[in-house]
Amino acid sequence: MDFPVDLLVNALVSGLLLGGFYAAVTIGVSISFGMLDIVNIAHPAFIILGSYIAYIANSVLGLDPILASILVLPGFYLLGMAIYHIYDVSFERRGDTSIRGLAFFFGLLFIAEVTLVLVFGVDYRLVEARYLGTTLHFGFIDLPMRLVVPFLVSIIMLVGLQLFMARTFIGRAIQAVAQDPLALRLMAANPSQIKRIAFGMSIATASIAGAILIIIQPVEPSIGREYIGRVFAICVMGGLGSFPGMLAAAVLLGVVESITSTFYGPSWSPAVAFGFLLLTLAVRPSGIFGRA
């Protein structure tokens, strides 16, 4: 049998682009779960919320979905701060984050999903923009703009956040807060406030991730669930809280998923992420790229 090289290369390329997009979806969880130790399993629900806002801005006002997501960024930031405030008062200060904290986010996930179903129904929604229909060709390699634009947006966001975390005082404080809150206090920074800022940022990334999600695929309220596993798989595989590791894990997952769906059919691809996650947890819980 002739091995379909062009099919394989195309699967690799689109997997790479998809991986970049997965990084944008995961970065919020990388901040909240990886750095702050807050298991925000509702994060994908906020991403879907971002998708629907981009959809409304696009279909009603005719705005570009990515521009719309940048415009609502402050709103998402404030929403994140508000949620962290509730979480902080109700769970962290009582020292009761495990069961009830998890259930809190699970409830939020469910409320967001059901509300979207009640308002928009379960139809698939999509956005329109002039550049989305085009595809670049290099020999037998196809580069659909539908995947290239999200990839670029995601990389820009990732680099920006990496610089912010490494160079600014608040960024370094965020990295420190889960490790040693007391030392942070001695640096005259309030851990609670730093966490609030960081959680606000993590929810803010959901706005942009949502916009590029709806560029890549049509969205309906419950698809967020498929992303829960992907997001946590990537986050754990990448070694919690490290952006470069996370990007590598995202690309790895994107490529494996893309190859699976090209050669075995798309109905198998959801299992790939979860299979990866279970395997990582079982074999190397500190992550493939994490420090042991």
Added chain:
Amino acid sequence: MRNWTFVSVLIVVAFATFFGTRLVGNSYAFFAGYVVLQYIVLATAWNILGGYTGYVNFGTAAFFALGAYSTVVLHKTVPELPLPLMIAVGGIVSGAVGIGTGYLTLRLRGTFFSIATLAMAVVMQTLVTNWSFVGGARGVYVIRPDESPIFDGDYIEYLFLVMLALSVIAVAVARAIEHSRLGYGFAAIRDDELAAEASGVPTLRLKLIATALSGGFMGMAGAPLPYYVTYLDPSSGFSLTYAVNTIAMPLIGGTSMWLGPVLGAVLLGTLQQAATVTISSALSLLIVGVLLVVFVIAAPKGIIGWFRR
């Protein structure tokens, strides 16, 4: 109260429930009651792991659907098998999967176990969706017999009775655990796992026992489902509704004792049945989500926490 006294009281209550429901004279009462009972089993099962040992299982739907699909397989291969045996098989299958998942992830921090159960649910759903013998994505039809096999009445009355028996067993087991060495071991894990481990409590083994019991009961609760719904497809069997309900019920009722999940299941289950009939099913799910969030924030000990000081 001694365990056997307690079980006798439970059985009396169960019979009163059954004959009381018969007095209503409307088979809808059995259809609605079945769902509430099913949630008593699920919530009690969840609480054995979640409430007693403190490990959150988001994969209720997976254990539940595994039980249901094992019945589908048995129905297609040995249809003459009586329902209680099918339930036993469903329980064993789900319990075994519980042990497997637990063995892989229970040595890690609790949150990893929770995320892994979420992941397991999707893996299972993908496997079932791609398995055409049990209907694949199209779903499968299961013909429900007309008559109850053991007494004179409709088959739904039989299903109701079976689920009633199952909830009696689940509640009795949960209560017996509370005041046994097993229960004290579970509580030690919940309160301080490191200290428990250091004092010689075999934490991993106890956690595996809890996961197996919990998963097994969930599978048993799911096993009669194909006969109840008569049409089963992966997206309804693995519905997240089961997961959110089974978490909401114990947390609303109170996780510290057997009565909590039962209270939560009866209240929330009845409320949902009423809301589904009168308003809409989507709205009734919203109510569950909102109640869950409100309770974990405002009443961390649940309803029974209001009465116990």
